[in-house]
Amino acid sequence: MIDRRTLIGGAAAMSLTGPLRPAAPAFVSHRPKPADRRFVSPAVEREIAAVTKRIGDPELAWMFGNCYPNTLDTTVFMGTVDGKPDAFVITGDIDCMWLRDSSAQLHPYLPLARKDAALRTLFRGLIARQARSILIDPYANAFMHDPSARTNLGWAMHDKTDMKPGVGERKWEVDSLCYPMWIAHGYWEATGDAVPFDALWADAARASIRTFREQQRKDGPGPYRFQRASNIPSETMMLDGYGPPSRPVGMIHCGFRPADDACILPFLIPSNIFAVSALRKLAIVANAARHDAALAREAAALADEVDAALRQYGTMRDTDGQTMWAYEVDGLGNALFMDDANVPSLSGLAYLGCVPRDDALWRRTAERAWSNRNPYFFKGKAAEGIGSPHTWLRQIWPMAIVMHALNALNAAGASDDATVAQCLAWLKAGHGGTGFMHESFDQEDSTKFTRTWFAWANGLFGELILDVAARRPALLKG
Structure with missing residues (x-):
């Protein structure tokens, strides 16, 4: 009997040469046509237009335009x-x-x-x-x-x-x-x-x-x-x-x-x-x-x-x-x-509002989670970050990179801009040519990933971009 891991892993692998790859040199929107969108919010459309204008990197702007509305576009009934x-x-x-x-x-x-x-x-x-x-x-x-x-x-x-x-x-x-x-x-x-x-x-x-x-x-x-x-x-x-x-x-x-x-x-x-x-x-x-x-x-x-x-x-x-x-x-x-990329994680407690962002016990724990102290922390050519036993070894979850960026962005005192910028670079390099976030990707090769259509990760990426735009807009100017 096929299990969940095999199903979503196989579906992702088959899609790598499919229509999700952008047409070069332009970044063509991968949103459904307006008539095919599951749910439309005028406020969300205005937000997409306003924030996209503030992103100097065309690839990052394209990713935001694909990811932020993905839940509304494709998953709402x-x-x-x-x-x-x-x-x-x-x-x-x-x-x-x-x-x-x-x-x-x-x-x-x-x-x-x-x-x-x-x-x-x-x-x-x-x-x-x-x-x-x-x-x-x-x-x-x-x-x-x-x-x-x-x-x-x-x-x-x-x-x-x-x-x-x-x-x-x-x-x-x-x-x-x-x-x-x-x-x-x-x-x-x-x-x-x-x-x-x-x-x-x-x-x-x-x-x-x-x-x-x-x-x-x-x-x-x-x-x-x-x-x-x-x-x-x-x-x-x-x-x-x-x-x-x-x-x-x-x-x-x-x-x-x-x-x-x-x-x-x-x-x-x-x-x-x-x-x-x-x-x-x-x-x-x-x-x-x-x-x-x-x-x-x-x-x-x-x-x-x-x-x-x-x-x-x-x-x-x-x-x-x-x-x-x-x-x-x-x-x-x-x-x-250990820590697992899925939220609630130890790393994601401040994002959920469970602990203050300047809580010493939590910050000490999160630092160890983003290190070799955590057996599911991986480093490679493509990125570094936390994975999960759910996707085996060497697989980094974009969700964890987003959490790491949010923790740095909202750190007590000054934002750690270098960490936020590095996380944005990893996320930009980690979409495997699709313009969307995935469940996980290989630490050495982001074109090897699981789940082409994972709305939660897409939304988290959109949330990060909105937070950066509000708090550290200079990091989006490219």
């Missing part, structure tokens, strides 16, 4: 449910909606939502779709467009778990429930629009909190199990599908990382830190948009409990005696240090 907007947002080359990806894909458009009614409709539709999806199964990471349909993902059809109609894949990932809280708070903060935060949303929020509580595993392993027949060990969970053992210390037990790979130790630290931040954001929205003090108290109490456990059990000492965040722990004294 609008509809209505009970007379209200419904937005189903696929990842790109996989036609299911991940709670994580769909939130991250729309995030770059938040600053424009207040002044664009079309975008507000889109965000309302996404928040409602995510709530309905969570209520189908809060343990699932991906969902079908048709909530009555069985999964069409070949690698998930025979999983040993409680698969429900409407679920695309059922890998329990803590961040899958954090991202809807994060994007909901971002939307509320950007617009002050209380419309999406109805009883449906509140029911999904309570289901999310209940699931986090279950996976603290204070009274046993809880209801979730998952096993998959695969020759890739990280595609399944050990010990009869319950995952590796842990001691119940207050953190949330996680089955899979954001890359969809099984955890080695069950308390995934970046996801638990994200949960603390997301729950506190949920409390803000519950209070301000719904005046639901009970929901806010429930979210805040869990956040405080997980935060206290993280402070006690989530750190480790490096060989030089310095304290840093671990990547995974088990509450029994064992810890693993």
Whole structure:
């Protein structure tokens, strides 16, 4: 049976000589024709025009024009449910909606939502779709467009778990429930629009909190199990599908990382830190948009409990005696240090708003993640950066390069312009002639990459360019 890695890797390899290559010497837009675009936002179109004029490098400007609107152009399917907007947002080359990806894909458009009614409709539709999806199964990471349909993902059809109609894949990932809280708070903060935060949303929020509580595993392993027949060990969970053992210390037990790979130790630290931040954001929205003090108290109490456990059990000492965040722990004294390009990562915590950008513990950890201390940090002729066990060795993820640039751009004090400029150069060299970001590319040769159509990475690149244009515009003048 074909697995996800083989499918997306093969699709990328076949596309290298396809129509995505630009016509020389001009950089021809790779956006769909206007009539073929899935969703159109006047504000986004104005932003593209305004920012492109400020980019002196024609290749970088071309990449921005392709990438920034990619989610809207290609992945949004609008509809209505009970007379209200419904937005189903696929990842790109996989036609299911991940709670994580769909939130991250729309995030770059938040600053424009207040002044664009079309975008507000889109965000309302996404928040409602995510709530309905969570209520189908809060343990699932991906969902079908048709909530009555069985999964069409070949690698998930025979999983040993409680698969429900409407679920695309059922890998329990803590961040899958954090991202809807994060994007909901971002939307509320950007617009002050209380419309999406109805009883449906509140029911999904309570289901999310209940699931986090279950996976603290204070009274046993809880209801979730998952096993998959695969020759890739990280595609399944050990010990009869319950995952590796842990001691119940207050953190949330996680089955899979954001890359969809099984955890080695069950308390995934970046996801638990994200949960603390997301729950506190949920409390803000519950209070301000719904005046639901009970929901806010429930979210805040869990956040405080997980935060206290993280402070006690989530750190480790490096060989030089310095304290840093671990990547995974088990509450029994064992810890693993690495970083994965997928966000939440240790490197991406400031981007998500989980830690202040001048937090000494986080900066120390991020520096080690961008070094040979991290077994998934790679250097080659094409670039340097963080990869993932999901794409094997030597594969650098543009997403990690973007995070590194954002961390340098928003560093405490003066921006590290040299690092930002270097990251832009790596990203420009890393698109493999396609004009788009990819999941990963080979450290020696950027034309060897995975995923031609990965909307999240495209949006992150667009977000970086917007941030550079706002904060350090001289770096874009070429």
